[in-house]
Amino acid sequence: MRFATRPPTLLSAVTLLFTGVLTGLLTGCVTIPDRTPDEHLSVARWKPRPGTAWQWQLSGRVDTSVAVPVYDIDGFENSAAVVRRLHRSGRKVICYINAGAWESFRPDRGAFPASVLGRSDGWSGERWLDIRRRSVLRPIMAARLDMCRAKGFDAVEPDLADAYTNDTGFPLTAADQLAYNRMIADLVHERGMAVGLKNDLEQIPDLVHDFDFAVNEQCAEFHECPSLSPFIKADKAVFHVEYSVPKRTFCPIAKRLGLDSMRKRLALGRWRSPC
Template sequence: MLAGCAGSSGGAQGGDGTARDRDAAPSASAARRWQPRPGTTWQWQLSGRLDTSVPAEVYDIDGFDHTAATVAALHREGRKVVCYISTGAWEEFRPDAEKFPASVLGEGNGWPGERWLDIRRTEVLEPLMAARLDMCRDKGFDAVEPDNMDGWRNRTGFPLTAADQLRYNRLIARLAHERGLAVGLKNDLDQIPQLVGDFDFAVNEQCAQYGECERLKPFTDAGKAVFHAEYELPPSRYCDQSRALRLSSLRKTYELTAWRRTC
């Protein structure tokens, strides 16, 4: 369900050969898209009965498990809603699992029933991910959290490179933007310098535990929220740094139930 936090070994070099004009004027769709700012409060719940009483501006919930009615109800309460889907790993329990050919399924990612995907195979994965993003859009979500976006730093069973990951992550960002959805970069700290312009916010696990939170500054410096969760450290160990870096930090359990602690 959740991707592990990538280690700090070496920054990724190069991109996918695509020149990008960071100074270009935003498109009309970008102007209409939700743009969460640093310090935006959030709740992350992917298991258990959804608790809609949490005082947070943003809810990040499972895109498959929740209906358009749930999203609409959160909107009526003034919340923005993020659609959690996995884009870098296959999950045997999803309704579209049988549409993934065995040739794109790699090693397990550490969570039961999940296996890394061969992200080089975009001719197979693009239509499958487009369909998932269609679901997020059609249910009325404001944004998407695409998980398992750092396969190149893990043992996937495939010889993935930094360039493969950049190409795939930018594909996911483009597909989300084409549907009017904001999109967050999940972990993949090594590639933040190359990808901050492609994503609208970041989602990070355990940057404080691994001493990596400073690496998220490109997002907050660009006026983009960083939604951050720790599982093992008490808030007293990271909240001062989180406030200084303008991170939106939570203490959560690995199961991502409704329970949370804020700074």
């Protein structure tokens, strides 16, 4: 760019900027915004490491008194005030959403066209999604992630990330699942949050670099816990629960592998029994 006169020096530019801001503050023409939930986007996203205790509560009013550094709670059911309360106590907060199934009880249920709804996933009011239809599902999931970001969450747990291994009513392939899971991970990262891979053990070698941590259910019950080792080797936390296996059985395995494990009841209320 050509200048008609000599361009200002760095010192003079800074002086002019400071003078302008000061004048604006004195005259009321410049305002300083309040802190917002998006402030955490200005720093590097959170990356939980192995050895991080956690609480997973998806039902009932969230008990914010559990002395752990990480909470995983329902994104729809909890307000920004709950997230702020946890942040004030020094906790990181994960936003649970369902990325693989339609839910009749969510406020955005009407955004899903009937053509992407498959068979029941075994839970009342839920149906598998046709994850091949990424152009249809992308804006719906993006809106859910915008909600997580607006409420101030630090990370996202997108559930049902292994639809291709289930009887969904659609001819889903491993390639379909990889493409969909990477789309979700990219959408989360674009919003400055961390993202966890939920189960989907068979695809961990392909996805460990796309996700910041893992969330697993029942790897001890099904003798699958070593499959999570790539996350631990990458210095990424594995948040793990068991429902029926006794702690005396799975805790030694979890400690040997570096998993952050606890026993929970299937309803995922406040009760927890950590290793």
